[in-house]
Amino acid sequence: MARTEAVSTSTKQAEQLRQDGNTYFKKDRFGAAIDAYTEAITLCPNVPVYWTNRALCHRKRNDWTRVEEDCRKAIQLDHNAFKAHYMLGLALRQRHEYTEGVKELERAMDLGRGANPNSYMIEEIWQELAKAKYLEWESESTKHTWELQTLKEACESALEEKHFLDTSQTEGVSDEATEANAAQLELLGQVFAKAAEDDTPSEVPDYLCCKITLDIFRDPVITPSGVTYERAVILNHLKEVGEFDPITRAPLCKSQLIPNLAIKEAVQAFLDKHGWAYKTD
Numbered sequence: 001m002a003r004t005e006a007v008s009t010s011t012k013q014a015e016q017l018r019q020d021g022n023t024y025f026k027k028d029r030f031g032a033a034i035d036a037y038t039e040a041i042t043l044c045p046n047v048p049v050y051w052t053n054r055a056l057c058h059r060k061r062n063d064w065t066r067v068e069e070d071c072r073k074a075i076q077l078d079h080n081a082f083k084a085h086y087m088l089g090l091a092l093r094q095r096h097e098y099t100e101g102v103k104e105l106e107r108a109m110d111l112g113r114g115a116n117p118n119s120y121m122i123e124e125i126w127q128e129l130a131k132a133k134y135l136e137w138e139s140e141s142t143k144h145t146w147e148l149q150t151l152k153e154a155c156e157s158a159l160e161e162k163h164f165l166d167t168s169q170t171e172g173v174s175d176e177a178t179e180a181n182a183a184q185l186e187l188l189g190q191v192f193a194k195a196a197e198d199d200t201p202s203e204v205p206d207y208l209c210c211k212i213t214l215d216i217f218r219d220p221v222i223t224p225s226g227v228t229y230e231r232a233v234i235l236n237h238l239k240e241v242g243e244f245d246p247i248t249r250a251p252l253c254k255s256q257l258i259p260n261l262a263i264k265e266a267v268q269a270f271l272d273k274h275g276w277a278y279k280t281d
Contacts, residue, residue, distance in 0.1 A: 014043040014050070021053060030057045048078040055087050067091045082111030086125055089132065098136035105129040113219070126218060133271060152188070159184050208267050211247060212237070217267050221257040225250050228260045 021036035037054035044050065055070035068091040074084035089104030109125050159181065204216050210230040219231040225248040229237075237246055238254055245252045 010043045014040040014047065017043070018050060018053065021057075025053070025057060028060075030060050033057045046077055048074040048081045048084065051077070052081060052083045052087070055084065059087055059090065064091045064094045068095075080111055082108045083121075085111060086121070086128070090128060093128075093132045093135065096135075096139070098132055098139055101132045102129065102136055105132055155188055156185060159188065204270065208263065208270060216271075217260075217263055220260040220263045220267070222260040222263075223248075223250075223252055224256050225252075228263055231257065 017036045017040035021033040021040065024030070024033035024036060034054055034057045037050050037057065040047070040050045041054070051070045051074035055067045055074065058064075058066040058070065067087055071084040071088035071091065074081045075088065078084075085104045086108035089101045089108060092098075092101035092104060105125060105128060109122070109129060112122050112125055209216055210220075210233060211227065212233050213230055215230070217228070217230055220228050221231045221234060222228045223234070223245050225245045227245060227247050229246075234246075234257065235254065238252065243251060243253050
């Protein structure tokens with residue numbers, strides 16, 4: 001009985017410390033907030049929100065090592081702690097671990113959509129995921145470009161050496177040999193230019209963009225009329241404007257919206273290939 005009362009007292013004290021930490025945080029007193037959350041963790045170390053709250057304070061202070069540590073602990077306690085996955089993704093991105101950072105941010109996006117599809121954090125996570133995707137693509141693209149350039153220079157040197165050896169065995173350099181060498185070098189340049197196309201940002205195709213926002217789809221749904229919209233946008237239209245398709249004007253209700261998985265997969269394929277470069281403006 002005494003032990004139960006002691007646990008209850010510790011729980012109440014920890015919760016009060018969390019509230020104190022929240023108050024300090026709102027006043028930008030991040031050091032005091034960290035101290036409060038740390039005391040709460042000492043009393044009740046198995047409560048994930050205490051760890052994520054402290055991680056948020058560390059994020060405000062750009063202490064990404066501690067952000068990562070606290071978020072990993074929170075995820076260990078609750079695999080569905082989407083805020084922990086989100087901040088861990090940011091911390092990994094700061095360390096240039098782009099691939100792992102993208103995975104954590106994608107996990108946060110999936111969990112966030114399930115918990116509250118209309119949360120302001122979904123857009124925030126999307127933007128941060130866009131940056132991480134772009135940095136991942138840019139890193140791989142830079143590496144790939146350097147490798148292609150090195151290989152191109154080696155091939156050009158080999159062609160020039162062959163041309164030199166061929167012409168050194170004859171008296172003088174014929175126009176035909178010079179033209180043939182130039183043609184080979186031009187063809188080589190075309191081959192490498194084609195190989196480098198994937199490292200060049202591309203415009204988003206119209207069919208991958210919502211007809212209302214003109215932005216690339218995040219969560220596309222299709223109506224009985226065959227028109228695809230961003231889910232949040234069409235839901236807002238149905239609520240604020242009226243229950244009809246904004247393009248075809250046909251009657252439409254929420255229950256008729258169906259996820260457009262084909263477009264969603266096409267968007268993902270485009271983003272994987274082009275690194276969300278368009279989102280960096």
